[in-house]
Amino acid sequence: MRIAEHPILEFKRENPHTFAFEGVEVEAFEGESLAAALWAKGVRGLRRVSWGVLGPFCMIGYCSGCLVEVDGRRTRACLEPSRPGLRVGRIGDYVPRLAAEQPGKAEELEVDVMVVGSGPAGLSAAIVSGESGLDVHVFERHFRPGGQLVKQTHKFFGSGELFGGLRGFQIAERLVSRAREVGVRIHTRAPVLGYFKEGFFAVSEGERLLLVKPRAVVVSTGAVERLLPFPGNYLPGVMGAGAAQTLMNEYGVKPGERAVVVGAGNVGLIVSYQLLQAGVRVLAVVEVMPEIGGWLVHAAKIRRLGVPILTRHTVVRAEGGEQLERVVVAAVDERMEPVPGTEKVFDADLLLLSVGLTPESRLLAQMGARMVWSPELGGYVPYRSEYMETSIPGVYVAGDASGIEEATTAILTGRVAGYSAAVRLLGPRRDLLEKREEALRLLREARRTPFSARVVRGLERVIVRVAQ
Amino acid sequence: MRAEVVVVGGGITGVAVAYFLAERGFERVVVFERSYLGSGSTFKCAGGIRASFTSREHIVLMKRSIELWGELSRRLGIKYARSGYLWLASREEDLERLKRYSSIHNQFGVSTRFVEPGEVEEMAPALDTSRLVGALYDPLAGKASPFDAVHKLYLASREMGVEYRFEEVGKILVEGGAARGVASSGGITEAESVVVAAGVWSRQLLEPLGVSLPVEPEPHHAALTEEYGRLFDPLIIDLESGAYAVQTFHGHVLMGVEIPEQPSWEPGERLAFLSKVVRVWSKWLPWLPSANILRYWVGHYEVTPDHHPVLGPVGSIENLFVATGFSGHGFMMGPVVGEELASWVASGAPRTEEAAHLTLRRFEEGRLIKELAVIG
Numbered sequence: 001m002r003i004a005e006h007p008i009l010e011f012k013r014e015n016p017h018t019f020a021f022e023g024v025e026v027e028a029f030e031g032e033s034l035a036a037a038l039w040a041k042g043v044r045g046l047r048r049v050s051w052g053v054l055g056p057f058c059m060i061g062y063c064s065g066c067l068v069e070v071d072g073r074r075t076r077a078c079l080e081p082s083r084p085g086l087r088v089g090r091i092g093d094y095v096p097r098l099a100a101e102q103p104g105k106a107e108e109l110e111v112d113v114m115v116v117g118s119g120p121a122g123l124s125a126a127i128v129s130g131e132s133g134l135d136v137h138v139f140e141r142h143f144r145p146g147g148q149l150v151k152q153t154h155k156f157f158g159s160g161e162l163f164g165g166l167r168g169f170q171i172a173e174r175l176v177s178r179a180r181e182v183g184v185r186i187h188t189r190a191p192v193l194g195y196f197k198e199g200f201f202a203v204s205e206g207e208r209l210l211l212v213k214p215r216a217v218v219v220s221t222g223a224v225e226r227l228l229p230f231p232g233n234y235l236p237g238v239m240g241a242g243a244a245q246t247l248m249n250e251y252g253v254k255p256g257e258r259a260v261v262v263g264a265g266n267v268g269l270i271v272s273y274q275l276l277q278a279g280v281r282v283l284a285v286v287e288v289m290p291e292i293g294g295w296l297v298h299a300a301k302i303r304r305l306g307v308p309i310l311t312r313h314t315v316v317r318a319e320g321g322e323q324l325e326r327v328v329v330a331a332v333d334e335r336m337e338p339v340p341g342t343e344k345v346f347d348a349d350l351l352l353l354s355v356g357l358t359p360e361s362r363l364l365a366q367m368g369a370r371m372v373w374s375p376e377l378g379g380y381v382p383y384r385s386e387y388m389e390t391s392i393p394g395v396y397v398a399g400d401a402s403g404i405e406e407a408t409t410a411i412l413t414g415r416v417a418g419y420s421a422a423v424r425l426l427g428p429r430r431d432l433l434e435k436r437e438e439a440l441r442l443l444r445e446a447r448r449t450p451f452s453a454r455v456v457r458g459l460e461r462v463i464v465r466v467a468q
Numbered sequence: 469m470r471a472e473v474v475v476v477g478g479g480i481t482g483v484a485v486a487y488f489l490a491e492r493g494f495e496r497v498v499v500f501e502r503s504y505l506g507s508g509s510t511f512k513c514a515g516g517i518r519a520s521f522t523s524r525e526h527i528v529l530m531k532r533s534i535e536l537w538g539e540l541s542r543r544l545g546i547k548y549a550r551s552g553y554l555w556l557a558s559r560e561e562d563l564e565r566l567k568r569y570s571s572i573h574n575q576f577g578v579s580t581r582f583v584e585p586g587e588v589e590e591m592a593p594a595l596d597t598s599r600l601v602g603a604l605y606d607p608l609a610g611k612a613s614p615f616d617a618v619h620k621l622y623l624a625s626r627e628m629g630v631e632y633r634f635e636e637v638g639k640i641l642v643e644g645g646a647a648r649g650v651a652s653s654g655g656i657t658e659a660e661s662v663v664v665a666a667g668v669w670s671r672q673l674l675e676p677l678g679v680s681l682p683v684e685p686e687p688h689h690a691a692l693t694e695e696y697g698r699l700f701d702p703l704i705i706d707l708e709s710g711a712y713a714v715q716t717f718h719g720h721v722l723m724g725v726e727i728p729e730q731p732s733w734e735p736g737e738r739l740a741f742l743s744k745v746v747r748v749w750s751k752w753l754p755w756l757p758s759a760n761i762l763r764y765w766v767g768h769y770e771v772t773p774d775h776h777p778v779l780g781p782v783g784s785i786e787n788l789f790v791a792t793g794f795s796g797h798g799f800m801m802g803p804v805v806g807e808e809l810a811s812w813v814a815s816g817a818p819r820t821e822e823a824a825h826l827t828l829r830r831f832e833e834g835r836l837i838k839e840l841a842v843i844g
């Protein structure tokens with residue numbers, strides 16, 4: 001179902017058209033992903049495997065719950081923009097087919113700065129190195145640039161310099177247009193496949209393979225939502241909180257009718273509120289800890305709207321046949337184990353997991369950057385200098401890929417990385433060094449909230465100080 | 469705690485040695501792994517298993533290993549299938565080579581046989597046979613899942629009392645000409661015997677003891693496509709290029725081929741490999757250029773001068789054993805190596821005479837073993 005009315009969002013639904021899914025016509029609009037259009041149509045289980053029916057979990061290209069066949073090729077429905085007349089089907093017992101077209105030749109591309117990922121961190125890095133006069137190329141595997149900002153609807157705090165007062169998707173629009181203004185080339189639908197020892201990155205763009213030889217690299221690949229292990233966690237209707245935001249905030253598609261949310265951190269609380277705005281009933285928010293993790297103002301807001309927050313509770317099971325029908329939660333003891341006899345059953349068709357993110361730092365690991373496990377930063381992250389340079393000279397990291405934080409710090413670490421790349425290629429120019437110091441100052445300021453204490457502790461172990 | 473046996477390395481060799489030691493009744497076996505189990509070569513391998521070699525040592529040991537794979541699969545539920553190997557010749561000269569191999573196999577009781585195109589199509593429906601000149605089939609061969617094998621051997625050995633410690637062994641302790649334990653990041657562990665099953669890295673552990681292992685870290689690459697329905701049952705080998713491909717239990721096609729490489733401790737991925745492996749396999753799997761490649765990685769073969777492993781006592785130091793140098797075949801050998809090493813540790817002698825030919829001594833004495841069919 002598509003959302004007809006929304007208190008703060010307006011959905012431009014342009015160029016209506018249809019594509020076929022398993023022979024049935026599906027309505028879609030320009031700029032919609034196949035996954036969103038299918039969800040709007042009420043299609044839930046996109047994959048059938050021997051042991052069950054699976055649905056999308058992440059909606060941003062990590063899980064394979066939305067893998068479908070499009071015109072004879074397998075692809076993730078969340079990364080595929082809808083076009084009129086596409087033939088889409090379940091993959092089922094897929095047999096390979098002969099390639100219709102000859103693969104294109106590989107082309108070499110030499111660039112000053114290569115940025116991987118077009119979220120707030122990547123775009124900010126691209127903008128500042130573009131402003132310095134460098135030839136900057138951003139590679140993004142999604143068909144729309146902006147990363148996860150495009151689904152953020154709340155207003156950001158802070159000064160104008162940091163887009164205070166704007167909503168996330170508005171910030172994304174500004175970053176994209178600023179990047180284009182300063183000559184940054186943004187390649188969408190262009191996944192970076194990896195670094196090859198021959199000395200280039202391979203990028204798949206359309207039918208061609210690009211061999212990119214950069215003089216400096218910024219890896220700003222973001223993060224992945226975590227899944228919890230419990231029976232039925234694969235059922236269509238069980239998804240990441242971010243996936244539901246993609247559906248409702250980016251595409252205006254209602255993710256479900258009756259929801260249970262796991263995790264009462266800021267994301268869980270904000271997404272619960274956004275569900276209510278989208279007309280979804282929130283049956284409960286479940287939190288395993290004794291305390292609510294997020295800001296109490298957010299918690300108060302949803303409580304006022306009648307949503308119970310069950311602390312010391314966890315999800316034990318999801319049930320359903322073709323899709324999620326029931327969620328079973330239970331109280332936990334001191335060892336976080338479910339207590340038998342305390343189960344509560346909710347008739348829900350949506351179960352959102354908001355239990356944290358893991359940095360997507362695999363490209364750096366594959367390149368051989370020295371990595372370290374940091375619980376405070378959410379997983380494996382690269383060691384870096386305070387200027388965001390990794391153990392590989394000329395390779396920088398920014399945003400959630402360097403440790404889980406939020407959009408403001410992503411923008412700032414992106415700026416630091418972008419200036420560092422510029423300093424490397426243009427020399428230690430005074431203006432660049434000053435602007436980098438200013439970004440670092442803002443970063444320190446942004447990390448003064450109580451929520452940053454853990455991150456700051458984590459950073460102490462992963463930042464390697466280097467002499468200038 | 470004083471251990472009876474310390475095993476260094478948690479690849480297929482380490483977990484299999486631990487399993488067979490426990491089965492023999494050893495009660496205090498400790499395995500040290502510095503990363504996660506399988507993190508060396510084991511989880512990077514193709515899982516192919518065969519006895520169709522061209523040396524007596526390989527054939528005899530692999531035949532026993534295949535017996536053990538069957539038993540382990542029944543007992544522990546390891547994913548294993550006797551789905552065969554199929555060598556594909558697209559040129560007359562390759563067919564001639566296959567005939568030579570086959571006669572050696574048959575001589576040693578491995579009944580490989582030539583199959584007609586019709587039979588090839590039955591066992592490998594996704595194969596394009598238009599360029600097939602001949603095909604040799606080994607029905608005794610097969611495949612196992614490296615992940616499942618390591619996992620189940622780990623669970624079963626732990627059940628029998630084996631202890632696993634995720635620590636790096638920095639040093640093997642020797643006193644009075646005999647091994648007496650190891651020093652790891654967690655401290656010192658004394659032991660009556662030490663088995664070094666640390667893959668290519670065994671060399672670094674033995675070097676300070678004056679034991680030089682002739683094992684080179686040779687980079688080998690593999691790539692994995694998306695999952696498909698049934699394409700081909702046997703592991704297939706293109707004789708012209710030496711490339712192999714196997715359909716995993718999940719349905720992915722895992723394939724490898726050699727590219728020019730120097731021994732290296734830190735190998736990297738090369739686009740040249742991907743281009744070559746897809747080009748080579750397109751001859752038999754013409755749809756391959758349109759497949760998605762999900763993963764690509766590079767790992768090591770532990771290569772010795774005669775492409776046979778180094779097994780058993782190191783000789784110069786008492787109670788110190790080694791098992792490595794598998795030259796691309798260490799996964800399939802895991803079970804038999806486990807059994808042989810357990811026998812060596814327990815009784816001072818291997819179970820099979822052929823295993824005794826494979827000690828380190830052969831390099832000092834210049835009695836290298838000849839192998840004609842090494843596959844990429």
Ligand SMILES: Cc1cc2nc3c(=O)[nH]c(=O)nc-3n(C[C@H](O)[C@H](O)[C@H](O)COP(=O)(O)OP(=O)(O)OC[C@H]3O[C@@H](n4cnc5c(N)ncnc54)[C@H](O)[C@@H]3O)c2cc1C
Pocket residue numbers: 476477478479480481482500501502503504505506507508509510511512513514515516517635636637638665666667668669670673688689690724766767768769770791792794795796797798799800801
């Ligand atoms: C691409 C590829 C395909 C292959 N295909 C096949 C195949 O089809 N069939 C087949 O039989 N073989 C195959 N092989 C070969 C096979 O993978 C290896 O021979 C086998 O896995 C070796 O196992 P291992 O346990 O001896 O060594 P490894 O798996 O390398 O294990 C050694 C372990 O020791 C640990 N270690 C090292 N040093 C220390 C230390 N100081 N302290 C603690 N731990 C330490 C390492 O972390 C590692 O986990 C293939 C190899 C590759 C690379």
